[in-house]
Amino acid sequence: MTDKRKLHLSLFLVFLKMSPLTFGGGYALIPAIEREVVEKKSWLRREEVADLFAVSGTVPGAVAANSAAFIGYRIAGVSGAIAALLGICLPTFVLMIVLSVFYVQFKDNPKIEAAFTAIRATVAALIAFAAIKVARSSIVDFASGALATGAALLLFTGIHPLWVIALGAAAGMLWVHFRALRGKETKIKDKEPVYDYMI
Structure with a gap:
């Protein structure tokens, strides 16, 4: 095989x-x-x-x-x-x-x-x-913690979860853009997975 x-x-x-x-x-x-x-x-x-x-x-x-x-x-x-x-x-x-x-x-x-x-x-x-x-x-710093708290509060208002996710994505992109304007780089970990074919 x-x-x-x-x-x-x-x-x-x-x-x-x-x-x-x-x-x-x-x-x-x-x-x-x-x-x-x-x-x-x-x-x-x-x-x-x-x-x-x-x-x-x-x-x-x-x-x-x-x-x-x-x-x-x-x-x-x-x-x-x-x-x-x-x-x-x-x-x-x-x-x-x-x-x-x-x-x-x-x-x-x-x-x-x-x-x-x-x-x-x-x-x-x-x-x-x-x-x-x-x-x-997912919550790795103050910004992600604040975003998670805000999303939870929005869900309690009855807003549709899809809007909460869309707003979260937009907020994340804006935060990265804001950090870039201040000369700070947002690092994202990247590691290739190691495959194990054994069950």
Whole structure:
């Protein structure tokens, strides 16, 4: 098997393994993606994953599927995006068909309702943990901290998240331009990921 096929298979299996964790949406998947893609495989840096999740939330579609496609594309091009997308979607598709059949029959069962209540609470914890992880790699100075605080406050006003993201991007570009006018360079880390074809 060629190195490229090994990479595709590795992408497929990594996202296949993470797919059952997508309860509650793609944001609950961030810790698992960071652990697999950044810590175990060293495919991407933590900052890149945070950026890819930010972009994934701005386009239509499920965040988990968008993120898998973006990460797969970043690592192995179009074929990598397809492999990652198949990995993340296949188990969820099968599971949703099975759950749909059984949920109709057992939805009024108190034990089933209790299980879903517990799942929702657990997902809230996963999302909070993911937010903390992303904040650690994204809030690096006073400006980024102020921007994150401002964005959070804007969300509480009821403004659409897409506008918050657009305003954040504009603010970031203006900040870099302002620093350039003052003769200060904004450094962005750049490191090529080291691919590990082992599962």
